[in-house]
Amino acid sequence: MATIDVEEVRRLSDLHPKPALIRFQYGTAGFRTLGNTLDSVLFRVGIIAGLRSKKLDGKTIGVMVTASHNPEPDNGVKLVDPRGEMLESSWETHATTFSNAATTEDFLFVLDAFVKTAKIDLSKPARVVYARDTRPSGPALVSAFEDGLKAIGAEGRDAGVTTTPILHYLVRSINTKGTKDAYGEDSEQGYFAKLSEAFKKLVAGRATPPPLVIDCANGVGAPAAAKLSGLVKENLLLVLENTSTTTPGALNNSCGADYVKTAQKLPPSLASKLNAGQRGCSLDGDADRLMYFYIDEGGKFHMLDGDKIAALVAAFIVELVKTAGLEGQLNIGVVQTAYANGASTKYLAERLPVKCVPTGVKHLHHAAEHYDIGVYFEANGHGTVLFSPTSQDKLTTYEPSTPAQSTALTHLINLMQLINQTVGDALSDMLLVEVVLAHKSYSGVEWDSLYADLPNRLVKVVVADRTIFKTQDAERQLVSPPGLQKKIDEIVQRYDGGRSFVRPSGTEDVVRVYAESIFRPQADELAFRIAGLVYDETGGDPAQRPKEFM
Structure with missing residues (x-):
C-alpha cells in the first residue's frame, strides 16, 4: 500500500509556512484575499488537488489561480471537478481545514x-491541470502550488496564462476525451475552434x-x-480596448464588468470610443x-x-424549441x-419557469x-446555459418533419457547441448574445426595450464582522443579527415598489x-438608508460609513 512521503511533505511545507493570525475560508469563489498572504494556501491546494484526483481514480482536477473582478493586489485559487464543475461542497470544508x-x-x-x-x-x-490570470502575484503562487503537487506525487499540466472558462473547458475535455461525451479538443486552440465554428454556422x-x-x-x-x-472577423468585427495586461494597477481599475455593474456607467477609458447606438461590452479580470451596454442618441x-x-x-x-416541434x-x-431585477423576473416568469436561489x-x-x-x-x-444529457440525446436523435423544424433543430445543436456549459464564460456568452441579436435583427436599443429595469442600487458596507449576518429564503431575509430584518422592512415600506x-x-x-x-432617487435613497441602518446596528469604523446619508 502506497504511503505519503512524510519527510518530503514536511520539507516542502516548511518552505510555505502559514501566516499567523489569518483564517482562510474556501468560499463561493474558492480562496480569495490579498495575494501576498496565500503562499501556504497554494501549497496545500496542490496537495488537496492531488488527493481529489486520487479519490476519483486519477481523473484530472482543475486549479485556477485568479481573483476575477477583485483589485490587482488580491488573488485566489479554486478547484474544479472532472466535468468542469465547481468542487464538491464537502471538499470545500476539507480545503478550509487544510489551509x-x-x-x-x-x-x-x-x-x-x-x-x-x-479512504x-x-x-x-x-x-491536475492548472492555470492563472495576469496578476503579478500569480507566478509565485503557482510555484507554491507546484510544490504541493510535488509533495503528493501528482502529475501537473500547466495551461499557462488563460481565462477561467478555458481552464474549466480543458478539465472537461481532458476527462471526456475518447468517450461518447467528448467535449472538445483539450487545448486552448480546441476551445477557440469549437466556439468560432459554431458561431459562424x-x-x-x-x-x-x-x-x-x-x-x-x-x-x-x-x-x-x-x-x-x-x-x-468575417462575421463580427471586435474592437478591443483596455488590453494593458502588464501595466501595474490597471487590472479591473475603473473598467471591467464589475465596474460597469456597480457604477452603472461607461468605463472612463471608453468615453470617446463608443458611438451613439454602438454595442459595447465589458469582461471581468478572468x-x-x-x-453589455450602449450610449443612446x-x-x-444604458446597461444590459x-x-x-x-x-x-x-x-x-x-422560440427555437417551439419552432423545432x-x-x-x-x-x-x-x-x-x-x-x-424585479422587472426581469416578471418578464421571464410570463414565458417560462423561474427559480430563485x-x-x-x-x-x-x-x-x-x-x-x-x-x-x-x-x-x-x-452565467451560461446547460443542456442535460436527456436534451442532448433528444436533439441529436429527433427527426424534424418540416424544413423550419430542421433549421431550428440545427440552430439548437450549434448552440450546444457555442455555449461553454462548464461555467459562465464571457467570450462564449458574448458570441451567444451576438447570435441572438443577429437572428432577431436587434440593436442594443431593441434588446433593451424587452422590459424596463426597475431603478436599483448596490452598496457595500464595511462592518466589524460580516460572519454575524445569516440569511434565509434564497438570501432575501436576514435571520441574524436579530431584529434587523424587521427594521429593514419598516424602511422598505416607505418607498413605492420598494425591495x-x-x-x-x-x-x-x-x-x-x-x-x-x-x-431612481428613491432606489438610491433606500439603498443608502438601509446601508446606514446596517452600519449603525452592527458597528464599524466611522470613516467607512456609507457617505450619502451621514
Missing part, C-alpha cells in the same frame, strides 16, 4: 487523518453587425479576445463575467446586464438570485441542472445592500 493548520506538524496530522477518513487509495494516479447568411467594442478589463480576457477576434448610458442577457437568450431558446418534450427554466455559481448551476435546458445568469453577468435585502459577501470582507424602487 488553517497552524504549523507543518499540524498540517501533517490533518493530512494523515483526512487520507484515512476519506483515499494513495497508489492511484493523480492528475449560427450567423451564416445574416447581416454583419456594426463593430462590437470590448472592454477587456486589462486582464487575461485581452489575449483571449484577440485570438477569438482573428477567427470570427473573463467569466459579461456586461442623447448620450445616456446578466438579467437582460438571460431574458434575451431564454426567450430565443424557447419540441415544445412540451423539453422543459426549459431560468435560475436567478435575489439580485435579479442563493447567490453563488454553484447554487445556480445545480438548480439549472434540474431542467432539460437550464438558463442561469447572475445580474453581475456570470431591499442584505447579505454578507462571499468574496470580500463586506456586507452588500441591494435596493430597488419605481423611481
Whole structure:
C-alpha cells in the first residue's frame, strides 16, 4: 500500500509556512484575499488537488489561480471537478481545514487523518491541470502550488496564462476525451475552434453587425479576445480596448464588468470610443463575467446586464424549441438570485419557469441542472446555459418533419457547441448574445426595450464582522443579527415598489445592500438608508460609513 512521503511533505511545507493570525475560508469563489498572504494556501491546494484526483481514480482536477473582478493586489485559487464543475461542497470544508493548520506538524496530522477518513487509495494516479490570470502575484503562487503537487506525487499540466472558462473547458475535455461525451479538443486552440465554428454556422447568411467594442478589463480576457477576434472577423468585427495586461494597477481599475455593474456607467477609458447606438461590452479580470451596454442618441448610458442577457437568450431558446416541434418534450427554466431585477423576473416568469436561489455559481448551476435546458445568469453577468444529457440525446436523435423544424433543430445543436456549459464564460456568452441579436435583427436599443429595469442600487458596507449576518429564503431575509430584518422592512415600506435585502459577501470582507424602487432617487435613497441602518446596528469604523446619508 502506497504511503505519503512524510519527510518530503514536511520539507516542502516548511518552505510555505502559514501566516499567523489569518483564517482562510474556501468560499463561493474558492480562496480569495490579498495575494501576498496565500503562499501556504497554494501549497496545500496542490496537495488537496492531488488527493481529489486520487479519490476519483486519477481523473484530472482543475486549479485556477485568479481573483476575477477583485483589485490587482488580491488573488485566489479554486478547484474544479472532472466535468468542469465547481468542487464538491464537502471538499470545500476539507480545503478550509487544510489551509488553517497552524504549523507543518499540524498540517501533517490533518493530512494523515483526512487520507484515512476519506479512504483515499494513495497508489492511484493523480492528475491536475492548472492555470492563472495576469496578476503579478500569480507566478509565485503557482510555484507554491507546484510544490504541493510535488509533495503528493501528482502529475501537473500547466495551461499557462488563460481565462477561467478555458481552464474549466480543458478539465472537461481532458476527462471526456475518447468517450461518447467528448467535449472538445483539450487545448486552448480546441476551445477557440469549437466556439468560432459554431458561431459562424449560427450567423451564416445574416447581416454583419456594426463593430462590437470590448472592454477587456486589462486582464487575461485581452489575449483571449484577440485570438477569438482573428477567427470570427468575417462575421463580427471586435474592437478591443483596455488590453494593458502588464501595466501595474490597471487590472479591473475603473473598467471591467464589475465596474460597469456597480457604477452603472461607461468605463472612463471608453468615453470617446463608443458611438451613439454602438454595442459595447465589458469582461471581468478572468473573463467569466459579461456586461453589455450602449450610449443612446442623447448620450445616456444604458446597461444590459446578466438579467437582460438571460431574458434575451431564454426567450430565443424557447422560440427555437417551439419552432423545432419540441415544445412540451423539453422543459426549459431560468435560475436567478435575489439580485435579479424585479422587472426581469416578471418578464421571464410570463414565458417560462423561474427559480430563485442563493447567490453563488454553484447554487445556480445545480438548480439549472434540474431542467432539460437550464438558463442561469447572475445580474453581475456570470452565467451560461446547460443542456442535460436527456436534451442532448433528444436533439441529436429527433427527426424534424418540416424544413423550419430542421433549421431550428440545427440552430439548437450549434448552440450546444457555442455555449461553454462548464461555467459562465464571457467570450462564449458574448458570441451567444451576438447570435441572438443577429437572428432577431436587434440593436442594443431593441434588446433593451424587452422590459424596463426597475431603478436599483448596490452598496457595500464595511462592518466589524460580516460572519454575524445569516440569511434565509434564497438570501432575501436576514435571520441574524436579530431584529434587523424587521427594521429593514419598516424602511422598505416607505418607498413605492420598494425591495431591499442584505447579505454578507462571499468574496470580500463586506456586507452588500441591494435596493430597488419605481423611481431612481428613491432606489438610491433606500439603498443608502438601509446601508446606514446596517452600519449603525452592527458597528464599524466611522470613516467607512456609507457617505450619502451621514
